[in-house]
Amino acid sequence: MADIRVENLVKSWGGLRAVDDISFDTRAGEFVALLGPSGCGKSTTLRLIAGLDAVSAGRVVLAGRDVTALPASKRNLSMVFQSYALFPHLNVAENVTFGLSVRGVPKAGQAARLKHVADLLGLAALLDRRPSQLSGGQQQRVALGRALIAETPICLLDEPLSNLDAQLRSEMRNEIRSLQQRLGITMVFVTHDQTEAMSMADRVILMRQGRIEQNGAPADLYEKPASVTVAKFIGTPPMNILALDAREGGAVIAGSAGPAVGPAGGRPVVLGIRPEHVALGSGGLPATVETTEYFGADSIIACRAGSQRVLVRMPGKPSLDKGTAVHLSWPRAAAHIFDQETGLRRDAA
Amino acid sequence: MTASRNALYGALLLLPAAVLLWVFTYQPILATLGNSLYSTPRGRRASVFVGLDHYQTMIADPVFWKALTNNAIYALTTIPLSMALALAMALFVNAKLRGQGLVRMAYFTPTVLPMVAVANIWMFFYAPDYGLVDQVLGLFGGGGNNLLGSKETALGALIVITIWKEAGFFMIFYLAALQQISPTLIEAAELEGASRRQIFRRVTLPLLMPTTLFISINAVIGAVRLVDHVIAMTKGGPDNATVLLLFYVYQVGFAFWDTGYAAALTAVLLVMLALIALFQFGYADKRVHYR
Numbered sequence: 336m337a338d339i340r341v342e343n344l345v346k347s348w349g350g351l352r353a354v355d356d357i358s359f360d361t362r363a364g365e366f367v368a369l370l371g372p373s374g375c376g377k378s379t380t381l382r383l384i385a386g387l388d389a390v391s392a393g394r395v396v397l398a399g400r401d402v403t404a405l406p407a408s409k410r411n412l413s414m415v416f417q418s419y420a421l422f423p424h425l426n427v428a429e430n431v432t433f434g435l436s437v438r439g440v441p442k443a444g445q446a447a448r449l450k451h452v453a454d455l456l457g458l459a460a461l462l463d464r465r466p467s468q469l470s471g472g473q474q475q476r477v478a479l480g481r482a483l484i485a486e487t488p489i490c491l492l493d494e495p496l497s498n499l500d501a502q503l504r505s506e507m508r509n510e511i512r513s514l515q516q517r518l519g520i521t522m523v524f525v526t527h528d529q530t531e532a533m534s535m536a537d538r539v540i541l542m543r544q545g546r547i548e549q550n551g552a553p554a555d556l557y558e559k560p561a562s563v564t565v566a567k568f569i570g571t572p573p574m575n576i577l578a579l580d581a582r583e584g585g586a587v588i589a590g591s592a593g594p595a596v597g598p599a600g601g602r603p604v605v606l607g608i609r610p611e612h613v614a615l616g617s618g619g620l621p622a623t624v625e626t627t628e629y630f631g632a633d634s635i636i637a638c639r640a641g642s643q644r645v646l647v648r649m650p651g652k653p654s655l656d657k658g659t660a661v662h663l664s665w666p667r668a669a670a671h672i673f674d675q676e677t678g679l680r681r682d683a684a
Numbered sequence: 685m686t687a688s689r690n691a692l693y694g695a696l697l698l699l700p701a702a703v704l705l706w707v708f709t710y711q712p713i714l715a716t717l718g719n720s721l722y723s724t725p726r727g728r729r730a731s732v733f734v735g736l737d738h739y740q741t742m743i744a745d746p747v748f749w750k751a752l753t754n755n756a757i758y759a760l761t762t763i764p765l766s767m768a769l770a771l772a773m774a775l776f777v778n779a780k781l782r783g784q785g786l787v788r789m790a791y792f793t794p795t796v797l798p799m800v801a802v803a804n805i806w807m808f809f810y811a812p813d814y815g816l817v818d819q820v821l822g823l824f825g826g827g828g829n830n831l832l833g834s835k836e837t838a839l840g841a842l843i844v845i846t847i848w849k850e851a852g853f854f855m856i857f858y859l860a861a862l863q864q865i866s867p868t869l870i871e872a873a874e875l876e877g878a879s880r881r882q883i884f885r886r887v888t889l890p891l892l893m894p895t896t897l898f899i900s901i902n903a904v905i906g907a908v909r910l911v912d913h914v915i916a917m918t919k920g921g922p923d924n925a926t927v928l929l930l931f932y933v934y935q936v937g938f939a940f941w942d943t944g945y946a947a948a949l950t951a952v953l954l955v956m957l958a959l960i961a962l963f964q965f966g967y968a969d970k971r972v973h974y975r
């Protein structure tokens with residue numbers, strides 16, 4: 336069991352700060368997802384923790400030991416690369432036991448641990464094959480096996496499921512999660528798939544442009560997004576972010592005649608409301624239906640209210656034609672207020 | 685379009701290449717094999733069928749055996765040494781270093797030079813007393829050598845030149861292969877706790893094996909084919925110390941004009957090369973390719 340602490344980490348490539356002064360720590364045995372759009376610095380952060388790239392500034396502390404200056408081979412952690420990075424000239428068994436073998440673990444011990452890991456990941460029938468003779472999902476499991484057999488207390492995974500089909504991906508999610516819990520491994524899992532992060536992780540760190548936007552439990556990110564960016568990143572479809580017009584009795588949706596949905600006066604704000612929290616009814620904000628998209632269990636209805644577009648999620652398949660006049664309402668607690676300029680959450684709504 | 689029409693077009697497209705190959709490669713090989721069974725025509729005496737006479741002569745010919753031994757020594761030293769040097773140079777210039785392009789070019793230059801020009805340069809290096817090598821040896825009190833002129837050192841001197849020339853050429857292949865190896869593989873090995881030496885032995889080297897096989901085939905061919913410097917520098921002497929097989933063929937064919945015997949020597953050379961190539965492609969190839 337080991338925890339990870341990252342302090343004021345910076346990595347710049349020339350002028351670009353790929354990782355821009357980030358700090359976070361994890362408990363031992365925690366499963367942390369690094370989430371964010373492409374190019375936001377997730378892989379770079381992982382590589383800095385692993386020691387594959389040198390930091391520009393800041394510290395990496397693993398299990399209470401400052402490892403910032405140590406090479407990757409001395410950090411006692413394992414990593415699953417996005418591209419698997421299996422050795423093409425070795426078979427599955429040799430790939431999985433590579434680390435044990437270079438560390439001089441006796442052959443008998445290697446065989447016992449290999450059997451254990453192979454059974455765990457369903458690799459037993461594939462041990463003699465070369466990576467080129469495996470399917471993508473099988474290669475994935477070999478990469479995972481190579482990371483797990485060392486039984487290092489920390490395991491880093493860089494988008495390990497991105498190349499799999501939906502079915503295999505959900506199987507592997509469960510497999511990884513249960514392994515992590517059973518073995519008490521501290522895992523940092525990079526993904527740009529929010530469902531993956533939300534469903535698997537104890538904690539989600541959402542990054543944008545090299546900085547941390549929010550660091551919290553999945554429910555925190557969903558229920559109390561710290562900024563417009565987070566609000567728009569989490570949830571499918573994402574939160575409606577609606578511009579407001581200031582009025583005497585409280586701000587109204589831009590271009591509409593009311594009712595008041597926001598605070599009166601103060602700095603200009605925007606209103607965030609999740610599609611699943613909006614209800615169609617007889618009272619509330621007048622709107623007209625623009626489109627309906629049917630997804631099976633539910634439908635997404637796009638409405639226009641004032642100058643804003645509001646998405647509404649409804650169960651089943653409502654029969655609403657384009658142009659139908661409706662009224663939108665939502666519980667007061669479901670509304671999020673963000674500063675218009677900074678995009679940051681304003682709690683005193 | 686019908687299948688037979690297609691086949692006809694295919695055959696027609698292949699024809700020019702096939703004709704060239706036949707006229708300049710296969711027909712001469714067959715002719716050589718044929719000639720090796722006939723005596724050399726001299727003056728009015730036309731050539732007559734002599735069967736395996738030439739081959740019997742060869743077995744009794746001390747110069748042939750000398751050439752064979754020389755060539756074996758030559759091959760067994762130049763091939764491994766030039767390949768090892770090539771790999772070392774490739775590893776060196778593949779690393780991040782200042783003036784990388786310049787160093788790469790410097791290593792490659794010997795390959796670009798024609799062998800005769802190389803011979804000229806080295807003639808100067810090897811010149812007794814005032815040559816570069818002898819002057820350096822002189823610093824350590826061992827001057828006054830005629831490196832190309834004495835039986836003990838002449839073959840060694842030629843071997844050094846060959847290694848110097850071939851290593852740069854082979855380096856290019858190793859360098860290309862090294863750049864093909866995904867850096868992620870090296871990182872993965874590092875993360876697994878492998879030292880640099882272990883990474884080289886267990887990852888880099890095996891991944892270079894296909895290239896090594898390819899280079900070794902080239903090196904074998906080179907060890908038989910490169911005789912320009914023998915002709916330019918020693919003419920096989922002193923006392924046949926630097927006679928190589930192909931040089932002997934050249935000597936027998938174009939200095940002694942014994943074309944029948946030269947054909948027989950060529951046939952033996954061909955068979956030996958074919959056997960080596962068969963081994964390399966048939967046996968080693970299967971063990972080396974991992975895809």
Ligand SMILES: Nc1ncnc2c1ncn2[C@@H]1O[C@H](COP(=O)(O)OP(=O)(O)OP(=O)(O)O)[C@@H](O)[C@H]1O
Nearest residue numbers: 348351353371372373374375376377378379380527
């Ligand atoms: N070796 C490098 N040299 C220069 N810039 C780099 C290098 N590696 C990464 N970058 C830059 O750093 C930024 C962060 O890259 P990083 O690979 O960490 O993104 P990421 O969040 O992992 O994205 P993705 O989800 O697409 O994998 C990017 O803008 C990228 O262009």
Ligand SMILES: [Mg+2]
Nearest residue numbers: 377378379493
């Ligand atoms: Mg990445």
